[in-house]
Amino acid sequence: MSLTRAAPKLRDTFLPFHVPSIDESDVQGVAETLRGGWLTTGPKAKQFEERFAAAVGSPRAVAVNSCTAGLHVALAALDLGPDDEVITTPYTFIATAEAILLAGARPVLVDVEPGSLNIDPVLIEAALTPRTRAIVPVHFAGHPCDMDPILELARARSLRVIEDAAHALPAAYRGRTIGTLGDCTVFSFYATKNLTTGEGGMITTADPDLEDRMRRLALHGMSRDAWKRYAQGGSWYYEILDLGFKYNMPDIQASLGLTQLPRLEGYALRRQEIVDRYRRALGDVEELELPEPPRDGRHAWHLFVLRLRPERLRIGRDEFIRKLTEMQIGVSVHFIPVPLHPYYRGLGYSPSDVPVAVSNYERAISLPLYPRMTDQDVDYVSEVVGWIAEKHRR
Numbered sequence: 001m002s003l004t005r006a007a008p009k010l011r012d013t014f015l016p017f018h019v020p021s022i023d024e025s026d027v028q029g030v031a032e033t034l035r036g037g038w039l040t041t042g043p044k045a046k047q048f049e050e051r052f053a054a055a056v057g058s059p060r061a062v063a064v065n066s067c068t069a070g071l072h073v074a075l076a077a078l079d080l081g082p083d084d085e086v087i088t089t090p091y092t093f094i095a096t097a098e099a100i101l102l103a104g105a106r107p108v109l110v111d112v113e114p115g116s117l118n119i120d121p122v123l124i125e126a127a128l129t130p131r132t133r134a135i136v137p138v139h140f141a142g143h144p145c146d147m148d149p150i151l152e153l154a155r156a157r158s159l160r161v162i163e164d165a166a167h168a169l170p171a172a173y174r175g176r177t178i179g180t181l182g183d184c185t186v187f188s189f190y191a192t193k194n195l196t197t198g199e200g201g202m203i204t205t206a207d208p209d210l211e212d213r214m215r216r217l218a219l220h221g222m223s224r225d226a227w228k229r230y231a232q233g234g235s236w237y238y239e240i241l242d243l244g245f246k247y248n249m250p251d252i253q254a255s256l257g258l259t260q261l262p263r264l265e266g267y268a269l270r271r272q273e274i275v276d277r278y279r280r281a282l283g284d285v286e287e288l289e290l291p292e293p294p295r296d297g298r299h300a301w302h303l304f305v306l307r308l309r310p311e312r313l314r315i316g317r318d319e320f321i322r323k324l325t326e327m328q329i330g331v332s333v334h335f336i337p338v339p340l341h342p343y344y345r346g347l348g349y350s351p352s353d354v355p356v357a358v359s360n361y362e363r364a365i366s367l368p369l370y371p372r373m374t375d376q377d378v379d380y381v382s383e384v385v386g387w388i389a390e391k392h393r394r
Contacts (some may be wrong), residue, residue: 011327014329020192021263040250048063067188068098073247086105088119089112090109097344108132114356116145119150121146124149134160134161135160141302143300145163147182183210184214186203189201195264197254222239223238303334305366313393317364
């Protein structure tokens with residue numbers, strides 16, 4: 001077999017899978033908060049909630065210390081019990097299923113679409129039972145789920161829709177921003193996310209009653225705006241209205257979110273440029289299946305997940321990753337489907353119930369994708385990926 005691609009010249013330094021976009025304005029924003037003396041939840045967190053809500057077009061937002069906490073709070077606000085079921089996807093980080101269990105209900109896993117890797121709306125109805133209380137779609141990699149049929153089904157059955165939008169900032173579906181569709185939408189600001197506060201999350205909702213309940217649950221079940229008891233003119237007195245959690249976002253995190261938020265659109269445009277560059281370079285490599293943009297929406301491109309075509313290659317996914325690492329490229333795999341984890345197998349979940357999720361996981365590789373990548377970085381990754389694929393084609 002003759003090769004048309006020359007072996008790439010090895011990089012001198014390792015290209016990490018992710019590097020956060022932190023600049024001097026972020027450093028100054030955090031330093032200002034540290035000097036101001038208010039470190040925990042306070043005025044910066046409130047300001048971040050307001051500005052984030054405006055950015056996504058939601059009337060309300062509740063800041064929390066992680067997306068996992070946000071999912072837990074949103075589900076706990078529904079007063080779920082052990083006889084209740086919540087439908088979600090197996091192709092997600094484990095936090096999605098974990099939050100359902102922590103809220104007291106049982107996750108019901110519905111397989112994914114082979115293209116988007118999002119929950120398949122066609123399969124949801126068959127999974128509904130009289131015990132179903134909610135649906136938790138996950139916008140995988142930043143690709144918006146097909147929400148209209150999900151929302152229509154939920155309305156017809158009086159179900160709540162809690163969107164896991166950990167990857168989906170900023171994304172849109174049929175002209176509507178993710179963050180304005182379901183009963184609640186939960187975002188992540190983890191270190192690798194499109195906007196970061198190190199750790200952190202945000203819940204958006206249009207429902208004032210849900211907002212009030214989630215805000216209380218996120219801070220020990222205290223009466224609303226309990227943090228103001230430490231402000232000038234505040235009162236020491238508070239009441240516990242719910243059995244709550246310690247999920248509030250500190251002002252240190254919020255100050256980083258406030259400086260990151262104005263750059264979000266610029267980050268999104270750079271991510272799109274990188275994706276376009278990958279697609280131009282790798283679009284003709286028949287051994288690979290590249291992620292597709294949504295037919296009717298905006299992809300947030302948190303991840304660029306290519307899938308190997310094993311029938312065209314003499315090596316598997318894990319060997320492909322090893323060769324990328326040898327060439328100084330950091331990659332990852334998103335995600336290990338829920339039923340493959342021992343704890344969930346112990347709860348009765350089986351990989352055979354979600355064959356599309358499992359088969360796609362087995363051939364998935366996430367390439368580096370972040371605004372601090374240079375065009376030369378992207379070209380190097382593309383060159384190496386294409387070279388490995390050609391060298392090991394059947």
